[in-house]
Amino acid sequence: MMRNRIFHLGVAAAALWVALSVAAFGQATLAMAFRGMESHVGQLFELRVVEEDTGREIARFSVPEIASPEFDLEIADLRLGASYRIDFYADASGNGIYDAPPADQAWRIALPDVQENTSLTFIPNVDFTDIAWPPHLDGRIADREYRNGMIDVETGMSVHWQNDRSTLYVGLVSPGTGWLSIGFGPVRQMQGADIVIAAIDNGELVIEDHYGNAPTSHRADDVDHVIQAAGSEADGRSVLEFAIPLASGDEQDVELEPGSDVVVILAYHGTNDRLTTLHTARSTASILLDE
Numbered sequence: 001m002m003r004n005r006i007f008h009l010g011v012a013a014a015a016l017w018v019a020l021s022v023a024a025f026g027q028a029t030l031a032m033a034f035r036g037m038e039s040h041v042g043q044l045f046e047l048r049v050v051e052e053d054t055g056r057e058i059a060r061f062s063v064p065e066i067a068s069p070e071f072d073l074e075i076a077d078l079r080l081g082a083s084y085r086i087d088f089y090a091d092a093s094g095n096g097i098y099d100a101p102p103a104d105q106a107w108r109i110a111l112p113d114v115q116e117n118t119s120l121t122f123i124p125n126v127d128f129t130d131i132a133w134p135p136h137l138d139g140r141i142a143d144r145e146y147r148n149g150m151i152d153v154e155t156g157m158s159v160h161w162q163n164d165r166s167t168l169y170v171g172l173v174s175p176g177t178g179w180l181s182i183g184f185g186p187v188r189q190m191q192g193a194d195i196v197i198a199a200i201d202n203g204e205l206v207i208e209d210h211y212g213n214a215p216t217s218h219r220a221d222d223v224d225h226v227i228q229a230a231g232s233e234a235d236g237r238s239v240l241e242f243a244i245p246l247a248s249g250d251e252q253d254v255e256l257e258p259g260s261d262v263v264v265i266l267a268y269h270g271t272n273d274r275l276t277t278l279h280t281a282r283s284t285a286s287i288l289l290d291e
Contacts, residue, residue, distance in 0.1 A: 030075040030111065031119040032086075038069040039124070040090040040105070046098070046133065047088035049075055052112075055167060055227045055243070058084075060136055066090065084111040087131040090124075097144055098133035106131045132164035137241040139205070139232035141171045147290060154283035157266050163246060163290050165258060167227065170196070172240040176280060178269030180238050184262055185254035186284075189215035193265055194254040198231055198240045199273035205231040207242065208275060211252040221252045238268070259291040 030049075048060040059075055078084065089106035093099050098106070108129040109120065135145045146160035146169070159182065160171035174180040177200075183193035190212035197218075198207035209224040229242035246256040256262060267282040 026080045027076070028078045028080055028114050029117045030078060030086075030114075031117075032073040032075065033119070033121045034071050034073065035121060036069060036123040037066060037071070037090075040066050040092070041069055042066065043094065044091035044096060045088070046091075047073070047086065048133075049078075050085050050087065051079075052083040052085060055245070057134075057137070057228060078111075078114050080114055080116075083113055085109070086111060087129075087133070089131060089133065098131075100130040100132075101128035106133075134164070134167070134169050134243070135160075135162065135171065135241065137169070137228050137230045137243060139230035139239055139241060141173065141239060141241065146171055148287065150285065150287065152266050152283055152285050155266050155268060155281040157268060157281075157283075159264070159266070159285075159287060161287055161289075163256075163258060166246055167243050168246055168256060168289070169243050170241065172266075174238045174268035175236070176268050176270035177233050177236060177238055178272040178280070179275050179277070180240055180268040181266070183210075183212060183218075183265035183267075184256060186212055186263060186265055190218055190265060191215045192254070193218070194244075194252075195265070196226060196240075196242055196244065197275050198229065198242075199275060200231045200233045200238055200240075201273045203233075205229060205240075206273070206275070207231070207240070209244075209253075221250065223248075223250055223252070225250060225253055256289060258289050261286050261288050 042065050045066045046062045049058050051058055086109040089104050092105050093103045106128055147162040149160040151158045156175040158173045162169050172182055179199040181197035183195035186193035193212035195210040195218050207229045209221045209226050210218045211221055212218045225248040227243040231240045263286050267279040269277050270280040
C-alpha cells in the first residue's frame with residue numbers, strides 16, 4: 001500500500017533552524033521556518049512536497065487555521081541526490097479550498113539535488129505561483145476535493161477527477177468490495193484503452209496499469225505509469241484514488257489533452273478481488289478534462 005509521510009509542526013522556539021548533520025541511511029531532513037505570516041493568521045494553510053523525477057507526493061500538511069505568524073515545519077525522509085518542489089498556499093479568500101492567485105496566495109520553492117539536512121526560512125512575498133493544488137490521494141474522497149465529478153447510472157460508480165497540464169488525478173467509487181477499474185480512450189470496446197484496475201485485498205491496495213489489447217481483453221503494460229495511488233473499503237463500497245501522466249510517451253498509454261472530452265470505460269466486481277474475474281457491471285461514459 002502506498003502511504004504518505006507526515007509533517008511535524010510546532011511553535012518556533014528560536015529565530016532560525018540550525019542546519020543538521022548529514023542524515024543516516026541515505027536520507028535527509030528539511031527544516032522550514034515560516035516568518036512574518038501575520039496577514040495569514042486564521043487562514044487555512046496547506047503544503048506538499050513532490051519528488052521531481054517521479055512526480056510522487058512524498059508529504060502533505062494541512063492546518064485549518066494558522067495560529068501564529070511564526071511556525072516551524074520539519075520534513076523527513078528526503079532521498080539524498082533527489083530533487084523536490086515544495087508547494088504551499090494560504091487561503092486568503094477564506095472559502096476553504098485552493099484558488100489560483102491572486103485569490104489565494106501560493107508559492108513554489110525548488111529544492112534541487114538534496115545532499116544533506118537543510119534549513120530554509122520563508123517570508124511571504126508577492127512572487128505567487130499557481131500550484132494547481134491537487135487532491136490528496138489517501139483513499140478517501142472529501143467534499144469538494146476534486147473539481148469535477150459524475151455518477152454513472154448504469155454501474156452505480158462515481159468518478160471524480162481534475163488535471164493540471166501534466167497529470168490527471170482520479171477518484172473512483174464502486175458499489176462493491178471487489179476490483180474496480182477505469183479505462184481512458186478506447187478505440188473499440190476495450191481495445192486501445194489505457195486502463196487502471198485495482199482492488200483492496202485484506203486492507204492492501206493492489207493496482208495495475210493495463211492497456212486494451214483487443215475488443216474484449218486487456219493486459220498489463222510493460223511499464224507501469226501509475227504515479228501514486230491509495231484505496232479503501234467501507235460500508236460495502238470501494239474507493240480508489242490515483243494519478244497518471246496525461247502523456248507518458250508510452251505507446252501502450254493514451255495521450256490525454258487538457259480541455260478534451262475523453263471516453264471512459266467503467267467496470268467493477270461486487271465481491272471478488274481477483275483482477276482477472278469478469279465484471280459485475282460495465283459501462284461507457286465520458287469526462288471533460290480541465291483546460
